[in-house]
Amino acid sequence: MKKITIGEAARQSGVKVPTVRYYESIGLLAAPNRSEGNQRSFEPADISRLAFIRHARELGFEIEAIRTLLTLQDDPNQSCASADAIAKARLIEVEQRIRSLMALKAELETMVEGCGHGRVDQCRVIEVLADHGQCRHSQH
Numbered sequence: 001m002k003k004i005t006i007g008e009a010a011r012q013s014g015v016k017v018p019t020v021r022y023y024e025s026i027g028l029l030a031a032p033n034r035s036e037g038n039q040r041s042f043e044p045a046d047i048s049r050l051a052f053i054r055h056a057r058e059l060g061f062e063i064e065a066i067r068t069l070l071t072l073q074d075d076p077n078q079s080c081a082s083a084d085a086i087a088k089a090r091l092i093e094v095e096q097r098i099r100s101l102m103a104l105k106a107e108l109e110t111m112v113e114g115c116g117h118g119r120v121d122q123c124r125v126i127e128v129l130a131d132h133g134q135c136r137h138s139q140h
Contacts, residue, residue: 003033003041013050020050028053028067061090 009069023029029049032040054072058111065086072083114124 003035003044004047006040006042009040009047009050010044012047013054015050015054018105023053026063028063059090060094061086062110065090 004012006017006020009015013020015023020029024031028048032042032046035041041051049070052070053066056069061069069083069086072078072080111125111128114128
């Protein structure tokens with residue numbers, strides 16, 4: 001079977017070469033075999049693992065959560081309760097972020113709508129930015 005170079009592994013998995021090295025250095029990816037010229041030689045399973053990590057990162061999972069998920073993936077006969085708990089925790093974080101972004105959107109809409117397009121000394125945008133107390137949601 002043909003061995004896969006780091007560049008090809010990066011291309012196939014959608015992860016940049018320095019990121020492949022980083023994941024190897026922090027233990028998310030096992031150190032691959034090396035050629036006589038000391039080049040990394042990846043297996044198809046490594047590509048799948050890199051794609052898993054990339055997808056988890058795209059969904060916003062932290063490195064330690066990914067490490068736990070990979071450990072679970074490596075032992076498929078165990079309960080998926082831990083994986084469910086990790087995903088539920090991430091969902092709660094996303095929901096909180098959405099609420100925060102919606103409040104931010106409302107604040108910016110109010111700021112922009114209050115602008116009379118006159119001079120800067122009467123500009124609602126400048127006024128609100130200069131005095132955080134004027135924000136409706138001043139706990140930002």
